[in-house]
Amino acid sequence: MIYTCTLNPSVDYILHVNDFQLGDLNRVSFEAHYPGGKGINVSRVLKRVGVESQVLGFIGGFTGSYIEGFLREEGISTNFIRVNGDTRINIKLKTKSETEINGQGPEIKDSQFRQLFKQVESLQDGDILVLAGSIPGSLPGNLYQSLSKLAKKQGAKVVVDMSGKALLDVVKQEPFFIKPNHHELGEMFDVIIETPEEAIPYGQKLLEFGAKHVVISMAEKGALLVTKDAVYQASVSKGTVKNSVGAGDSLVAGFLGAYVQDGDIVQAFRTGVASGSATAFSLELCTWEDVQSLVPKVEIKRIG
Numbered sequence: 672m673i674y675t676c677t678l679n680p681s682v683d684y685i686l687h688v689n690d691f692q693l694g695d696l697n698r699v700s701f702e703a704h705y706p707g708g709k710g711i712n713v714s715r716v717l718k719r720v721g722v723e724s725q726v727l728g729f730i731g732g733f734t735g736s737y738i739e740g741f742l743r744e745e746g747i748s749t750n751f752i753r754v755n756g757d758t759r760i761n762i763k764l765k766t767k768s769e770t771e772i773n774g775q776g777p778e779i780k781d782s783q784f785r786q787l788f789k790q791v792e793s794l795q796d797g798d799i800l801v802l803a804g805s806i807p808g809s810l811p812g813n814l815y816q817s818l819s820k821l822a823k824k825q826g827a828k829v830v831v832d833m834s835g836k837a838l839l840d841v842v843k844q845e846p847f848f849i850k851p852n853h854h855e856l857g858e859m860f861d862v863i864i865e866t867p868e869e870a871i872p873y874g875q876k877l878l879e880f881g882a883k884h885v886v887i888s889m890a891e892k893g894a895l896l897v898t899k900d901a902v903y904q905a906s907v908s909k910g911t912v913k914n915s916v917g918a919g920d921s922l923v924a925g926f927l928g929a930y931v932q933d934g935d936i937v938q939a940f941r942t943g944v945a946s947g948s949a950t951a952f953s954l955e956l957c958t959w960e961d962v963q964s965l966v967p968k969v970e971i972k973r974i975g
């Protein structure tokens with residue numbers, strides 16, 4: 672079974688404003704809201720590509736109830752831990768560019784935090800735990816490292832999508848798959864990474880530190896898959912970006928969904944990249960049809 676853990680879920684509030692004026696009254700030309708948070712996005716895309724998962728994490732208030740009800744409507748299993756404050760609302764403002772304003776989220780108490788550990792303790796050999804998204808300020812910064820260690824002890828594979836130097840500590844727990852984008856990869860090593868050639872050595876360092884498979888996503892520049900045996904580069908098809916929110920999570924979901932079905936890492940990479948682009952070209956998350964239409968257009972070449 673695949674479990675996704677979203678410590679800080681969100682209601683994503685998408686706003687399109689033409690000619691946005693800071694400090695002035697602006698009226699939206701389009702608005703929508705969906706459940707958000709990286710792990711939740713992964714589960715929603717997994718469902719769309721035909722793979723079941725269960726959503727774990729902390730939710731609270733009316734926004735938390737909205738998320739839980741929405742996921743149930745989509746037939747996605749949830750086992751959330753209820754907290755007192757309201758789950759946050761993250762604003763995704765699209766004007767000439769995309770601006771994100773992410774809320775802090777509610778406080779997590781020790782007793783609630785310990786419930787999550789009990790859930791991870793019940794993982795079994797062969798399960799997959801996806802840890803994705805930011806860690807709320809009320810929780811320890813090394814939480815992903817502790818959860819990864821515990822999951823690994825149960826025989827589960829761990830997938831991590833997070834940013835910051837904390838990922839350097841998490842890779843020591845030998846995660847099965849990590850997916851930094853090229854900006855996050857550069858931040859980890861205090862360098863600026865703009866090209867695939869610049870990214871490869873840092874992806875290989877993450878392998879040396881313990882990661883088993885590293886995908887470095889590079890938005891419209893595509894993505895790299897770095898493993899101990901080879902390096903592959905995927906190009907992405909051209910398209911009109913409608914909303915890139917969730918593109919990274921869709922890549923993770925597409926990769927995992929394909930991998931659990933046939934175990935072919937390169938095909939999983941291809942499907943993941945197609946899923947990321949399919950989401951970027953959609954107002955919301957990608958559908959199975961969107962992904963299938965892009966898979967044949969993803970060119971993959973071995974470059975190392």
Ligand SMILES: Nc1ncnc2c1ncn2[C@@H]1O[C@H](COP(=O)(O)OP(=O)(O)O)[C@@H](O)[C@H]1O
Pocket residue numbers: 851852853888889890891893894907908910912915917918919920922943944945946947948949951
């Ligand atoms: N502008 C784009 N054009 C085509 N594909 C895109 C675009 N932006 C994102 N994608 C797809 O989504 C994947 C993840 O996007 P990226 O922005 O790198 O991740 P994150 O959202 O984690 O930063 C990319 O590897 C690519 O496949």
Ligand SMILES: O=P(O)(O)OC[C@H]1O[C@](O)(COP(=O)(O)O)[C@@H](O)[C@@H]1O
Pocket residue numbers: 679681683706707708709712761771773803804805806915916917918919920921
């Ligand atoms: O665009 P990505 O990286 O795939 O993730 C998008 C998701 O991440 C969020 O921005 C939350 O990110 P954080 O957990 O890092 O705050 C959600 O609002 C959104 O659903």
